[in-house]
Amino acid sequence: MTTRFAVNGKTVDVKAEPDTPLLWVIRDEIGLTGTKFGCGAALCGACTVHLDGAPIRSCITPVSAVAGKKVATIESLPHNNSHPLQKAWIAHDVPQCGYCQSGQLMSAAALLRSNKNPSDADIDAAMSGNICRCGTYGRIKAAIKTAAAEMRKA
Amino acid sequence: MSHTTSADSSRQPASGVSRRGFLQTSAVASGGLMVGVNLAGLSADALAAGTLHTPNAWVHIADDNTITLLSARSEMGQGVYTSMPMLIAEELNVDIRQIKVAIAPPNAKLYGNALLGGPQLTGGSSSVRDGWDKLRTAGAQVREMLLSAAADSWKVDRASLKAENGMIIGPKGKKATYGQLAAAASKLPVPEKVALKDPSAFRILGKRTKRLDTPAKTNGTAEFGIDVKLPGMVYASLEQCPVIGGTVKSFDAGKAKTMPGVIDIVQIPDGVAVVADTYWHAKKAREALSVQWDEGAGATLDDKAMLDGIRAGAPGDKVLPLKAVGDADAVIKASTKVVKAEYVMPLLSHSPLEPMNFTAHYHDGKVDLIGPTQWQDGAQGTVAKLLDVKPEDVSVKTTFLGGGFGRRIDLDFIVQAAQISKAVNKPVKLLWTREDDMTHDFYRPQSVHQMAAALGDDGKPTAMTFRMVSQSITGRVFGLPLEAQDPLMTEAAMAAYEIPATRHDIVKHDAGLRVGYWRSVSHALNAFANEGFIDECAVAAGKDPYLYRMSLLTRQPRFANVLKMAAEKSGWGTPAPAGRFRGIALMEGYDTYMAQVAEISDKDGVPVVHKVTVVADLGRMVNPDTVEAQIESSIIFGLTAALYGEINVDKGRVQQTNFDKYQIVRMNEAPAIVITLVQSNEKPGGIGEPATALIGPAVANALFAATGKRVRRMPFTAENIKTA
Numbered sequence: 001m002t003t004r005f006a007v008n009g010k011t012v013d014v015k016a017e018p019d020t021p022l023l024w025v026i027r028d029e030i031g032l033t034g035t036k037f038g039c040g041a042a043l044c045g046a047c048t049v050h051l052d053g054a055p056i057r058s059c060i061t062p063v064s065a066v067a068g069k070k071v072a073t074i075e076s077l078p079h080n081n082s083h084p085l086q087k088a089w090i091a092h093d094v095p096q097c098g099y100c101q102s103g104q105l106m107s108a109a110a111l112l113r114s115n116k117n118p119s120d121a122d123i124d125a126a127m128s129g130n131i132c133r134c135g136t137y138g139r140i141k142a143a144i145k146t147a148a149a150e151m152r153k154a
Numbered sequence: 155m156s157h158t159t160s161a162d163s164s165r166q167p168a169s170g171v172s173r174r175g176f177l178q179t180s181a182v183a184s185g186g187l188m189v190g191v192n193l194a195g196l197s198a199d200a201l202a203a204g205t206l207h208t209p210n211a212w213v214h215i216a217d218d219n220t221i222t223l224l225s226a227r228s229e230m231g232q233g234v235y236t237s238m239p240m241l242i243a244e245e246l247n248v249d250i251r252q253i254k255v256a257i258a259p260p261n262a263k264l265y266g267n268a269l270l271g272g273p274q275l276t277g278g279s280s281s282v283r284d285g286w287d288k289l290r291t292a293g294a295q296v297r298e299m300l301l302s303a304a305a306d307s308w309k310v311d312r313a314s315l316k317a318e319n320g321m322i323i324g325p326k327g328k329k330a331t332y333g334q335l336a337a338a339a340s341k342l343p344v345p346e347k348v349a350l351k352d353p354s355a356f357r358i359l360g361k362r363t364k365r366l367d368t369p370a371k372t373n374g375t376a377e378f379g380i381d382v383k384l385p386g387m388v389y390a391s392l393e394q395c396p397v398i399g400g401t402v403k404s405f406d407a408g409k410a411k412t413m414p415g416v417i418d419i420v421q422i423p424d425g426v427a428v429v430a431d432t433y434w435h436a437k438k439a440r441e442a443l444s445v446q447w448d449e450g451a452g453a454t455l456d457d458k459a460m461l462d463g464i465r466a467g468a469p470g471d472k473v474l475p476l477k478a479v480g481d482a483d484a485v486i487k488a489s490t491k492v493v494k495a496e497y498v499m500p501l502l503s504h505s506p507l508e509p510m511n512f513t514a515h516y517h518d519g520k521v522d523l524i525g526p527t528q529w530q531d532g533a534q535g536t537v538a539k540l541l542d543v544k545p546e547d548v549s550v551k552t553t554f555l556g557g558g559f560g561r562r563i564d565l566d567f568i569v570q571a572a573q574i575s576k577a578v579n580k581p582v583k584l585l586w587t588r589e590d591d592m593t594h595d596f597y598r599p600q601s602v603h604q605m606a607a608a609l610g611d612d613g614k615p616t617a618m619t620f621r622m623v624s625q626s627i628t629g630r631v632f633g634l635p636l637e638a639q640d641p642l643m644t645e646a647a648m649a650a651y652e653i654p655a656t657r658h659d660i661v662k663h664d665a666g667l668r669v670g671y672w673r674s675v676s677h678a679l680n681a682f683a684n685e686g687f688i689d690e691c692a693v694a695a696g697k698d699p700y701l702y703r704m705s706l707l708t709r710q711p712r713f714a715n716v717l718k719m720a721a722e723k724s725g726w727g728t729p730a731p732a733g734r735f736r737g738i739a740l741m742e743g744y745d746t747y748m749a750q751v752a753e754i755s756d757k758d759g760v761p762v763v764h765k766v767t768v769v770a771d772l773g774r775m776v777n778p779d780t781v782e783a784q785i786e787s788s789i790i791f792g793l794t795a796a797l798y799g800e801i802n803v804d805k806g807r808v809q810q811t812n813f814d815k816y817q818i819v820r821m822n823e824a825p826a827i828v829i830t831l832v833q834s835n836e837k838p839g840g841i842g843e844p845a846t847a848l849i850g851p852a853v854a855n856a857l858f859a860a861t862g863k864r865v866r867r868m869p870f871t872a873e874n875i876k877t878a
Contacts, residue, residue, distance in 0.1 A: 016432070016434070017414065020434050021434065024432060024433055024434040027433075028389070028432045028433055028434070029432070031383075032374070033374070033377075033380070033381040033383075034373070034374020034375065035374070036378070036380065036507075036508070036556070037380060037509070037585075038507045038508070038509070038588065039588040039812055039813055040587055040588055040589075040812075041588070041812050041813075041814070043812055043813040043814055044507065044588075044813055044818075046507060073374070074373065074374035075373075075374050077372075077373060077374075078373070079373050079375070080373075081369050081372050081373050086372045086373065089368065089372045090364065090368050090369060090372060093364055093365050093368055093779055093780075093783065094368070094372075095231075095365070095367070095368055095371035095372065096231030096232070096233070096783060096787055097229075097230050097231030097506070097507070097508075097554070097555060097556050097557045097558075098231070098367065098370075098371030098376050098378075098554060098556070099378060099506075099507045099508045099554075099556030099557060100507050101371050101372060102374050105372065123821070124821050124822040125822075127821045128820040128821045128822040129820075130820075130821070131507060131813060131818045131820060132507075132790075132821075133505065133506055133507045133557045133559075133791070133818065134231045134557065134787045134790075134791075135786055135787040135788075135789065135790025135791055135819070135824070136783075136786070136787070137790065137820075137821040137824040138786055138824060138826070138827060139783070139786070140821065141821065
């Protein structure tokens with residue numbers, strides 16, 4: 001028995017048991033390791049991916065719940081870092097250890113999809129589920145604003 | 155961590171290696187004798203570039219001019235992946251954006267940290283301080299060797315040649331890339347004496363430089379320990395005793411063995427490991443294990459009883475004098491105006507976001523280790539000893555670390571991975587759960603600080619006593635004898651304030667739980683006590699806390715300067731916005747002088763931190779942008795501890811298991827951080843940690859300004875504030 005869904009635009013059939021968290025299917029079976037494990041309990045946001053465009057915590061989402069749907073991981077952003085968010089992350093030198101940043105970027109990408117001009121409060125609301133133990137919050141916020149400004153121009 | 159003494163080297167290389175001696179060692183080694191040993195640490199990219207020459211241990215140059223600079227320090231967020239190569243590149247005259255970086259393999263002779271007494275260890279805000287002369291010298295040595303090779307080959311006067319941007323340029327348009335000259339250069343003797351640039355000529359050092367690891371950290375390709383994959387690798391999840399130190403009495407793996415994907419179930423000294431074809435299968439089957447434990451001596455531990463024990467002391471506890479000037483006790487006894495206080499710090503977990511993990515492959519009496527560690531030769535030596543193989547048969551490849559903060563100085567999870575691999579005869583990736591990580595940490599020890607001061611007629615202290623009681627970490631990690639002073643307990647114990655009579659001492663008390671180095675180590679403990687206490691003295695004297703401090707710094711220009719600047723930048727002495735209050739704190743740590751002003755409001759009995767003004771004087775800087783990032787990082791890290799951080803232990807079991815009960819400051823709670831860096835020609839100070847230690851006292855002092863409550867105990871919860 002397999003579960004079929006799309007990852008970053010490609011259809012996959014995975015053989016993991018239906019109750020296996022999507023996170024481990026993405027990382028160990030599909031082999032996309034950009035999505036990280038931090039808590040296993042939807043408390044830290046390191047595992048954030050998009051399900052049909054909305055941010056979810058893949059560590060508590062059983063793979064059965066994504067059957068027939070579209071999943072996007074950090075690897076859906078351009079490898080050459082040309083997405084406005086990636087460019088802004090580099091411009092502000094956001095990452096330190098970097099471990100949470102895939103999740104941060106996916107939460108930020110979901111925010112900017114629905115809100116092209118987020119206020120500080122909007123950013124706080126969208127991003128406060130993502131822990132950064134290195135404390136890069138100030139730079140993340142600045143980078144989101146930079147990226148939003150670029151996307152508004154485009 | 156900071157300077158360790160020569161007494162604490164039982165498991166370490168001799169700590170008497172002087173910087174000069176060290177350089178000679180690496181110079182000898184780089185004369186060709188060590189060629190090849192470093193290749194294990196190089197990326198596949200660098201290897202693919204062609205023949206690698208090794209002009210010295212820090213620089214590899216391939217025929218195609220691919221230049222790889224080594225970082226002997228682990229990248230855990232603090233920026234060494236960029237700052238270490240910057241130091242080499244400045245003298246080598248290469249473009250920092252054109253080089254590759256590799257993390258050095260274990261070899262403490264070549265890559266040891268002289269500031270820490272020799273181990274190849276990342277910690278103690280020491281990377282730049284340790285590398286400042288050493289790495290510039292290494293770059294200059296290679297530059298000189300390339301110049302000599304060109305002069306020999308072209309038969310021209312060496313003085314007519316220039317090394318520029320990866321090329322040697324000679325008269326009449328002659329030029330060659332470093333790669334073209336590398337083979338010849340690597341056969342030359344390493345020059346002992348090389349001229350280093352005057353800082354006014356620096357083109358890389360001191361300039362804001364984009365981190366070299368950022369692109370890989372924004373597209374998901376940066377490799378952390380959790381991402382390692384070896385051919386034929388299996389996954390392990392380890393059930394450890396809920397009481398740290400407990401051992402397996404017996405276990406029943408009957409049900410677990412029948413679960414999907416399970417390959418083997420093995421006992422190792424720390425517990426029972428389930429090995430499976432995927433991590434999730436291993437973890438699920440682990441939940442089906444039934445293990446009987448011998449919980450051992452730890453089963454009675456209780457954090458409240460531990461704290462009482464620290465406060466009361468034990469018969470064997472030794473008072474270790476730190477410094478005494480005059481007879482402070484007599485002055486205080488005779489004084490009519492005395493301030494006394496006790497400050498208390500709780501247990502803390504490190505909780506880096508990447509849970510502990512390592513990949514190990516035991517084969518043919520050798521062990522390959524890949525993963526996140528802060529201590530390369532420690533991993534090599536300890537695994538060799540415990541698996542009974544030769545150290546040279548243990549390789550260590552360091553990935554990016556998903557946070558360290560001191561937790562990855564310890565080696566428990568590395569040893570476990572190696573033992574499991576040996577037991578199942580396969581490459582194994584061991585991954586802990588968050589719950590494993592939080593309940594099996596090496597915790598920051600509790601501390602109790604007993605302080606007293608006598609105030610003179612002018613309000614200034616005429617005498618002060620300071621006693622810190624806590625548990626020595628250095629005893630466990632480096633074998634420091636009980637009767638020896640622990641330099642990692644005394645940091646920031648003696649504040650800069652000018653007080654005529656003082657007595658400072660340290661009491662080591664083993665509270666029974668294993669403890670570890672936690673970002674800024676004892677600075678955070680001692681600065682909280684000292685900076686709260688001096689604020690109390692100011693209040694008792696009826697003085698402004700900032701002006702009071704300044705009046706005690708008449709012969710301390712670097713302290714006075716950062717304090718004065720912080721007061722100015724924060725608007726100290728001017729009205730704060732409505733409902734906001736300020737607190738100030740000052741410290742030197744890791745040769746860095748720093749002052750912080752926290753601006754807070756009181757919301758339902760707990761502080762909300764809005765803004766932190768920081769002034770830091772750390773002498774010469776490698777990358778000012780990274781310096782700022784580390785200050786920002788340290789403040790958020792320290793604020794998490796100040797507002798929320800506490801580990802409780804009940805019947806030997808750590809009660810906090812995940813981020814719901816062990817809260818971390820999130821974006822909506824993060825203050826604005828305004829940083830001013832003092833331009834200075836002093837020798838470099840460390841910056842990965844010191845700011846951690848000051849945010850707590852700055853907030854506590856602001857809280858006093860807001861509420862009149864003096865909080866002498868972290869964290870600043872409603873309950874701790876109410877009972878203050």
